[in-house]
Amino acid sequence: MLFKDATEIIDRNYMCRENSLVYDLHEKSRFSSCHFWEYYDSVMVLAKETASEQRMETAMKITFIYQYILKTMLFHFDDGDLFHIKNFPADYAEYLERLDGAVDAYFRG
Numbered sequence: 001m002l003f004k005d006a007t008e009i010i011d012r013n014y015m016c017r018e019n020s021l022v023y024d025l026h027e028k029s030r031f032s033s034c035h036f037w038e039y040y041d042s043v044m045v046l047a048k049e050t051a052s053e054q055r056m057e058t059a060m061k062i063t064f065i066y067q068y069i070l071k072t073m074l075f076h077f078d079d080g081d082l083f084h085i086k087n088f089p090a091d092y093a094e095y096l097e098r099l100d101g102a103v104d105a106y107f108r109g
Helices: 003-014 021-028 033-046 052-077 092-108
Strands: none
Touching (some): 003 021, 003 033, 003 052, 021 033, 021 052, 033 052, 052 092
16 A cells, blocks of 8 residues: 555545545444455554654544544443444454554554
């Protein structure tokens, strides 16, 4: 994946645009493995980023997306909440581990 593609994927998720994991979670209440891996791969590509000003903006976006994904997963398990994610993976712990690993890789470089 090219650096430019990775930044576009992050921006698409950050802005909750179609064809993104955040859009699928927010607008369709649906988990997309395809969009998850696309997001994961983009974070890993951006972990190699060097320009500090761009890195701070990207870090803010990655943190926002990470928090949003975690919150929607929590709401999914809340019996008192009407929110329910379709196609929620039974092996969600593996996705959470990868999500943590990607964010950790980004901040460690």
